[in-house]
Amino acid sequence: MDTPLRRSRNLALAASLVALPAAWPCVAQTGSGRESAGWRAQAARVEIVRDDWGIAHVTGKTDADAVFGAIYAQAEDDFARIEANYLTALGRTAEAEGEAAIWQDLRQRLFVDPASLKAQYAGSAPWLRRLMDAWAAGLNFYLATHPQVRPKVLTRFEPWMALSFNEGSIGGDIERISLPDVADFYGGVTIAAVPPSQEPRGSNGIAIAPGNTANGKALLLINPHTSFYFRSELQMTSGERLNAYGAATWGQFFIYQGFNARSGWMHTSSGVDSVDSFAETVIRGKAYFYGKVLRPLVSRPVTIAWVRADGTKATRTFTTWCTHHGPIVAARGAKWIAHAQMWKPVPALSQSWLRTKATDLASYLKVAGAQANSSNDTIFADNAGAIAYLHPQFVPVRDDRFDYRQTVEGADPATDWRGLTPLARLPQAVRPGSGWVMNTNNAPWGAAGADSPRQADFPRYMDTFGENPRGLHATMLLENRRDWTPETLMGAAFDRYLPAFASLLVKLGAEYDALPPDDPRRSTLARPIDILRRWDCRWSAESTATTLAVFWGDALRRDTGALVVRGGVVLTPARADQQLAALSSAVDRLTRDFGRWPVPWGEVNRFQRLDDAITPHFDDTAPSTPVPFVSALYGSLASFGASSYPGTRRLYGTSGNSFVAVVEFGARPRAWAVMAGGQSGTPGSAHFADQIDRYARGNLRRVYFEPADLVGHVERRYRPG
Numbered sequence: 001m002d003t004p005l006r007r008s009r010n011l012a013l014a015a016s017l018v019a020l021p022a023a024w025p026c027v028a029q030t031g032s033g034r035e036s037a038g039w040r041a042q043a044a045r046v047e048i049v050r051d052d053w054g055i056a057h058v059t060g061k062t063d064a065d066a067v068f069g070a071i072y073a074q075a076e077d078d079f080a081r082i083e084a085n086y087l088t089a090l091g092r093t094a095e096a097e098g099e100a101a102i103w104q105d106l107r108q109r110l111f112v113d114p115a116s117l118k119a120q121y122a123g124s125a126p127w128l129r130r131l132m133d134a135w136a137a138g139l140n141f142y143l144a145t146h147p148q149v150r151p152k153v154l155t156r157f158e159p160w161m162a163l164s165f166n167e168g169s170i171g172g173d174i175e176r177i178s179l180p181d182v183a184d185f186y187g188g189v190t191i192a193a194v195p196p197s198q199e200p201r202g203s204n205g206i207a208i209a210p211g212n213t214a215n216g217k218a219l220l221l222i223n224p225h226t227s228f229y230f231r232s233e234l235q236m237t238s239g240e241r242l243n244a245y246g247a248a249t250w251g252q253f254f255i256y257q258g259f260n261a262r263s264g265w266m267h268t269s270s271g272v273d274s275v276d277s278f279a280e281t282v283i284r285g286k287a288y289f290y291g292k293v294l295r296p297l298v299s300r301p302v303t304i305a306w307v308r309a310d311g312t313k314a315t316r317t318f319t320t321w322c323t324h325h326g327p328i329v330a331a332r333g334a335k336w337i338a339h340a341q342m343w344k345p346v347p348a349l350s351q352s353w354l355r356t357k358a359t360d361l362a363s364y365l366k367v368a369g370a371q372a373n374s375s376n377d378t379i380f381a382d383n384a385g386a387i388a389y390l391h392p393q394f395v396p397v398r399d400d401r402f403d404y405r406q407t408v409e410g411a412d413p414a415t416d417w418r419g420l421t422p423l424a425r426l427p428q429a430v431r432p433g434s435g436w437v438m439n440t441n442n443a444p445w446g447a448a449g450a451d452s453p454r455q456a457d458f459p460r461y462m463d464t465f466g467e468n469p470r471g472l473h474a475t476m477l478l479e480n481r482r483d484w485t486p487e488t489l490m491g492a493a494f495d496r497y498l499p500a501f502a503s504l505l506v507k508l509g510a511e512y513d514a515l516p517p518d519d520p521r522r523s524t525l526a527r528p529i530d531i532l533r534r535w536d537c538r539w540s541a542e543s544t545a546t547t548l549a550v551f552w553g554d555a556l557r558r559d560t561g562a563l564v565v566r567g568g569v570v571l572t573p574a575r576a577d578q579q580l581a582a583l584s585s586a587v588d589r590l591t592r593d594f595g596r597w598p599v600p601w602g603e604v605n606r607f608q609r610l611d612d613a614i615t616p617h618f619d620d621t622a623p624s625t626p627v628p629f630v631s632a633l634y635g636s637l638a639s640f641g642a643s644s645y646p647g648t649r650r651l652y653g654t655s656g657n658s659f660v661a662v663v664e665f666g667a668r669p670r671a672w673a674v675m676a677g678g679q680s681g682t683p684g685s686a687h688f689a690d691q692i693d694r695y696a697r698g699n700l701r702r703v704y705f706e707p708a709d710l711v712g713h714v715e716r717r718y719r720p721g
Contacts, residue, residue: 271465
């Protein structure tokens with residue numbers, strides 16, 4: 001039936017295709033004479049030292065100079081990933097990848113409005129504008145001095161663009177919006193949903209107070225779990241009291257997870273609910289109900305550029321809508337769905353930068369007062385001995401009668417956000433008596449053992465994750481231990497125990513024992529069951545039981561659903577017959593792929609880096625490295641998310657441990673680190689794959705934080721350009 005609502009929606013869905021010339025005029029990679037002179041002058045105030053792992057130690061006269069040098073060094077290491085990140089952030093991926101990316105770009109552009117970002121840049125504090133200016137200048141100077149580099153789209157960077165990508169976590173809040181919903185609503189087309197990753201995207205963070213360490217110094221574990229090569233490792237130092245070391249997401253000018261001379265911070269993905277959906281009652285595509293009052297819908301045209309297969313360019317223009325809750329992203333029957341999330345570009349970028357200069361817990365909390373972190377828990381430690389678990393600061397106050405995990409009624413004023421939760425009313429554990437804090441993307445209710453915040457004291461929207469097997473594992477290691485050293489914390493980060501299998505296999509064995517005497521599975525599964533019963537639930541490259549258990553667990557989850565943690569035990573929803581069928585499936589798959597089912601884990605589970613392609617691909621006939629640790633799903637703190645690929649039998653990792661660091665805070669910090677692959681994204685570089693063996697063995701290298709540490713370890717010293 002053709003209703004007024006449908007007619008108004010169809011008018012908005014109409015899009016115009018405009019053919020453009022085969023070659024768009026590009027902004028020259030070289031700047032004007034005055035601009036180039038400014039770049040050269042700033043470059044002269046910067047020194048880059050590459051150590052013997054290829055890691056850049058950047059020193060600038062000012063913070064802006066350090067930003068200029070740091071982003072220049074990043075571009076040297078992997079400009080392609082910088083450009084890819086900003087194409088995503090700006091909603092311009094379709095200009096490089098074609099029509100299929102239009103819906104991803106449109107989703108981004110529901111929030112990212114270049115005109116608005118330019119205005120926010122102009123109105124931001126002078127100190128922040130100087131950093132954004134230096135960021136753009138460093139990238140443009142790199143392109144001007146490297147004419148052999150051919151950007152796909154971004155031949156020139158403008159300072160305001162830094163505001164589009166202002167928070168360094170993997171997967172922003174915008175990614176919670178369904179692309180098929182956006183395509184259906186704004187384009188009237190059906191696209192396939194991307195299957196969610198089975199590997200958890202998150203991290204581990206642990207801080208240990210001086211009272212629990214052997215030498216009375218606080219310790220911090222920094223262990224992000226992301227897609228490989230997602231971040232660069234570097235040091236940024238300036239004459240304005242900047243001295244930060246750690247992991248920076250490609251293209252961003254701040255250390256996202258790291259430390260300075262006096263404090264350190266580790267971010268883990270949080271289960272807090274800070275993103276909500278509101279069902280709006282829309283009248284004739286012009287207004288929506290709020291209580292008994294009609295409010296006008298706000299419309300905004302958004303034009304997406306894209307490239308055809310033949311290289312010609314086109315644009316498509318959409319009319320987008322917004323309510324006071326946020327942009328419209330979908331329709332559910334007669335209702336339009338608005339999406340609400342944090343979008344505070346200037347405060348978010350400011351907070352991301354300023355926390356790198358925090359010298360103690362008090363100054364870190366002062367920066368957190370900007371309340372522009374919506375998705376990351378923080379594990380903190382400083383050289384005064386303070387440790388803390390801190391919840392994300394952007395948590396809207398809501399009526400806890402409503403279940404905000406579901407879409408709520410937008411016309412009911414009672415569902416509205418009512419400001420932000422004050423920091424003092426958020427879950428936190430500051431200087432806990434337990435002497436430790438941790439987070440493994442689990443609920444905060446176990447962040448500090450008996451000194452954790454109590455779930456009953458907080459609204460239910462403070463956490464949606466609950467407990468996970470890594471949380472059980474970390475708690476087991478941390479409780480009642482007071483002799484921690486940097487070495488034992490490194491060992492804990494690679495502890496081999498898998499708590500999920502410790503409980504799951506007991507149930508599997510009981511189901512096997514309950515089989516009737518004449519059941520043929522008693523014979524066919526006898527050896528696999530025996531191997532699993534004798535296994536100590538610890539991974540190793542030589543272990544055939546690890547291989548069998550992982551293949552069994554993967555089949556179990558695929559066929560019956562996710563594992564759950566309840567009462568400190570990992571459980572499966574699978575019935576007895578499903579558990580035994582999954583074991584048979586694992587044995588059959590291993591036999592088919594490897595000619596036998598008892599296969600050492602290191603023969604199956606591999607790390608391989610063939611080239612600089614951003615989309616991973618693998619080859620069983622090419623060299624690769626065995627990796628002993630397994631998926632975080634089974635409680636491994638050292639996470640390695642691996643799967644098979646077209647044409648491969650082996651499993652190849654693409655996510656999990658991407659950067660691991662342990663920091664000891666004394667008068668001067670000491671640190672050790674390792675990253676996936678190597679620092680450089682260039683296959684011919686000596687630092688493209690020089691850390692793979694250390695990565696696989698959990699053998700962290702010494703970090704050269706102080707100038708004295710670099711003595712004898714300098715590979716190159718130079719200025720940009």
